[in-house]
Amino acid sequence: MANGITLYGARGSGAVPVEATLTLLEVPYSLVDAYTWDHDDPASGDQVLKANPMRQVPALVLPSGETITESAAILIWLAETYPQGRLAPPPGDSKRTQFLRWMTFVSSAIYSLYWVKDDPARLVPDPAGHSALEERVLNRISDCWGIMDSQVEPGRYILGDDLSVLDLYVAAVSRFRPRRSRFYEVAPKMGEVVRRVDIDPRLHALWKDRMGFHEGWEG
Ligand SMILES: N[C@@H](CCC(=O)N[C@@H](CS)C(=O)NCC(=O)O)C(=O)O
Structure with a gap:
């Protein structure tokens, strides 16, 4: 499983900016597509329940097993964890x-x-x-x-x-x-x-x- 990061996402969802961030940072990840809004295939969306009881994507599971949900938190966390990617103004920056x-x-x-x-x-x-x-x-x-x-x-x-x-x-x-x-x-x-x-x-x-x-x- 790449470096151990797993992203629960879905095409066309708010998990895609997380994928974009991981791509720019060149951080490998495994992707589990979970179509939480697909009423014809509830098993697809149910996959994310392992990581997020809200049954929403995105959810990011770290190598430690810790889970982060909430798109904004995930994006901020990634930018801070990989500061060399310069994808957010760091604490203390005027922006x-x-x-x-x-x-x-x-x-x-x-x-x-x-x-x-x-x-x-x-x-x-x-x-x-x-x-x-x-x-x-x-x-x-x-x-x-x-x-x-x-x-x-x-x-x-x-x-x-x-x-x-x-x-x-x-x-x-x-x-x-x-x-x-x-x-x-x-x-x-x-x-x-x-x-x-x-x-x-x-x-x-x-x-x-x-x-x-x-x-x-x-x-
Ligand atoms: N507050 C959440 C919202 C996530 C969200 O609404 N995800 C959608 C996909 S774009 C979803 O899984 N919806 C299914 C549902 O809410 O039942 C976040 O920012 O990550």
């Missing part, structure tokens, strides 16, 4: 504060909303209310991207001229619904950044294979 702010914002204000967006019946039993709920959640996600965009001053990347795990995170989560076309409208500054991250030659194959540049993917 650290905003780095932590926006990593947490993407996780808590945006990514967490997909728990209800993906299955509105979790909060609203009556199917008649589902499309309105979905529309409102998608509006909220767009609003949050817009608020973040209004507060950042990107250079080549969100925090300046250095690529960080924040860019990988935003590049991946902005592909989820309501998808990129709307993201480009509400978050034009970060829109330029994510397009740059999409074509990073070190990651192009990974995005293509794991996130899919299929026809109409931008929405």
Whole structure:
């Protein structure tokens, strides 16, 4: 099993920025694809239960057997554990504060909303209310991207001229619904950044294979 790191992930999920980080860091890992949202194949998603009782990906299991869940925590941990990769401003760096702010914002204000967006019946039993709920959640996600965009001053990347795990995170989560076309409208500054991250030659194959540049993917 490579160097002993195992990632529970899934194509098209928030585990892909973790894969991107491991790729840039050249850290070998074993991948267990667990499609937690596939109702036709519950056994696929159930695999992650070994590592995460929330039944969500990503989950990272370390050689020691310790598990880290929560995409933002995993990304920050990887950047800190492999500082030579320079994928996050280190403690004491002037960009650290905003780095932590926006990593947490993407996780808590945006990514967490997909728990209800993906299955509105979790909060609203009556199917008649589902499309309105979905529309409102998608509006909220767009609003949050817009608020973040209004507060950042990107250079080549969100925090300046250095690529960080924040860019990988935003590049991946902005592909989820309501998808990129709307993201480009509400978050034009970060829109330029994510397009740059999409074509990073070190990651192009990974995005293509794991996130899919299929026809109409931008929405
Ligand atoms: N807070 C978690 C959210 C993870 C998450 O929502 N993962 C999705 C895949 S993109 C999932 O496994 N969803 C299944 C579910 O919530 O039941 C994180 O940041 O890692």
